[in-house]
Amino acid sequence: GGERQRVAVARALINDPKLILADEPTGNLDPANAVMIGELLFSMxxxxxxxxxxxxxxxxxxxxxxxxxxxxxxMLNEK
Known part of the structure; x- marks a missing residue:
């Protein structure tokens, strides 16, 4: 699952978008891969x-x- 998510992040960036939308990007991953994908998204x-x-x-x-x-x-609330 983690490898597929890394590929999805790369695909999201390939066309140089200004905005990246990520809906539950770590939802189906084990904890180690979830941390890696979260760090990858924010660092990229x-x-x-x-x-x-x-x-x-x-x-x-x-x-x-x-x-x-x-x-x-x-209701939408800012934290």
């Missing part, structure tokens, strides 16, 4: 000056973002 976004919008249930991964939003009771 920073290195290549991309905006990363990440949707996740993993608060450890979300906490690496500059801004964190949550949805509770149908």
């Amino acid at each position: 976004a920073e290195k290549y000056k991309k905006t990363l919008v990440l949707v996740t249930h993993d608060m450890a991964l979300a906490s690496k973002g500059d801004k964190i939003y949550s949805i509770k009771d149908g």
Whole structure:
């Protein structure tokens, strides 16, 4: 699974987008691969000056973002 996710990150960057959308990029991975993919996404976004919008249930991964939003009771909240 981790190898496929790394390929997906590479495919996302190949056309030099300004925005990377990642929906549960670590959802089906074991903890070690989840950490690796999270680090890869954030480091690539920073290195290549991309905006990363990440949707996740993993608060450890979300906490690496500059801004964190949550949805509770149908309301969008900034943390």
